Amino acid sequence: MSAPLWLALLLLARPAPPEWLDRQVKALCESAPQLHYRLAGRSPEGRPIPLAIATARPQAIEQQLRLLVVAGQHGDESSPSHAALLWLRQAAITESFERVAVLLLPLVNPDGQAVARRHNGRGHDLNRDWGARSQPETALVQRVFNRWKPHVVLDIHEFDGLVGGRRAEPDWLEMLQTGTAPELDAITSGLQRALVARQAEVGESLRPVVTTPGNSALTLCHRHFAAAHRAVALLSETGDGRPDPAARLLSLLVAELNARAAVWKPRLDRLRSLESWRAPRELVPPAAPAPPRRRSSPPVPPPPRPILLGLACYALAMVSGIKLRDDSADS
Known part of the structure; x- marks a missing residue:
């Protein structure tokens, strides 16, 4: 299927039913050996929250630079999941x-998306819950983070950038200047500038935004992971409701991380004390069972000599005869 046709189907499916999206993620993972599907969990209303893990080295994922992508926190923003x-x-x-x-994580809030509502099924704005992480969905994302220790986090959102049918402002990419981890801030700022430059090369405008910690700083996903976990964390906001700008940004991000992985990974491991961390073994194929040990056949005894066999039979007959006579005498 061509990319324009695929994009058209995505737009026609807006908003995509959560179960449909889960099936699509599973099918894509089954179609490529480097993609691995996991059911991260279920929403409070029982809808699936899929996790796709893309790695060509499942046995050595701790040796790779790891990126966590969070999409679909707000149910009325369908383009991030698309x-x-x-x-x-x-x-x-x-x-x-x-x-x-x-x-x-392509769809964190399936209950909200099922009814095109910003909040989750319990009426909470998930991207204002990261200080407390009181909702099952934010707790689930935190568990995924804790389990895989990603170095970089991208939280994808959509905004209504149209005023009178025209763009009011360009898409933007936000980072948190923590002020407490200068090396982390420098890496994040460098990544932000590189992505803005890459977007400009393809004719897209992307406005960099830098925030500092405030009273509500940690209630947002990317700010929480930057300040509390020292991750390189960014938030992207794309307008017009089209999925292709965010998909292109994600492709550029992966390309940039590929180019810098050899330098950034050891630095970020050192910042997070991950030098000796080992990834969960659930992606590692189970070892093939050892073949059963073949028992050696016992040696075949040599056939008895005819004379010895005859003597043994005679002795057995004599003993049996004596016993029979004794039994008859007793009766």
């Missing part, structure tokens, strides 16, 4: 995932 799905389909064909492993 963008994640569009990128996953393209990546299954074009990406090798040798240096960078991607953990993709």
Whole structure:
């Protein structure tokens, strides 16, 4: 299927039913050996929350630079989930995932998306819950982060950038200047500038935004992971409701991380004390069972000599005869 046709189907499916998106993610993962499907969990209303893990080195994922992509926190923003799905389909064909492993959560709030509502099924705005992480969905994302220790986090959102049918402002890419981890801030700022430059090369405008910690700083996903976990964390906001800008940004991000993985990974490992961390073994294929040990056949005894066999039979007959006579005498 061509990319324009795929994109058209995504737009026609807006908003995509959560179960449909889960099936699409599973099918894409089954179509490419470097993609691995996991059911991260279920929403409070029982809808699936899929996790796609893209790596060509499942036995050594701790040696890769790891990126966590969070999409679909707001149920009335459907283009982030479509963008994640569009990128996953393209990546299954074009990406090798040798240096960078991607953990993709394409739809964190399926209950909200099922009814095109910003909040989750319990009425909470998930991207204002990261200070407390009181909701099952934010707790699930935190568990994924804790399990795989990603170095980089991208939180994808959509905004209504149209005023009177015209763009009011360009898409933007936000980072948190922590002020407490200068090396982390420098890496994040460098990545932000590189992505803005890459977008400009393809004719897209992307405005860099830098924020500092405030009273509500940690209630947002990317700010939480930057300040609390020292991750390189960014938030992207794309307008017009089209998935292709966010999908393209994600492709550029993976390309940039591939180019810098050899330098950035050891620095970020040192910042996070991950030098000796080992990834969960659930992606490692189970070892093939050892073949059963073949028991050696016991040696075949040599056939008895005819004379010895005859004597043995005679002795047995004599003993049996004596016993029979004794039994008859007793009766």
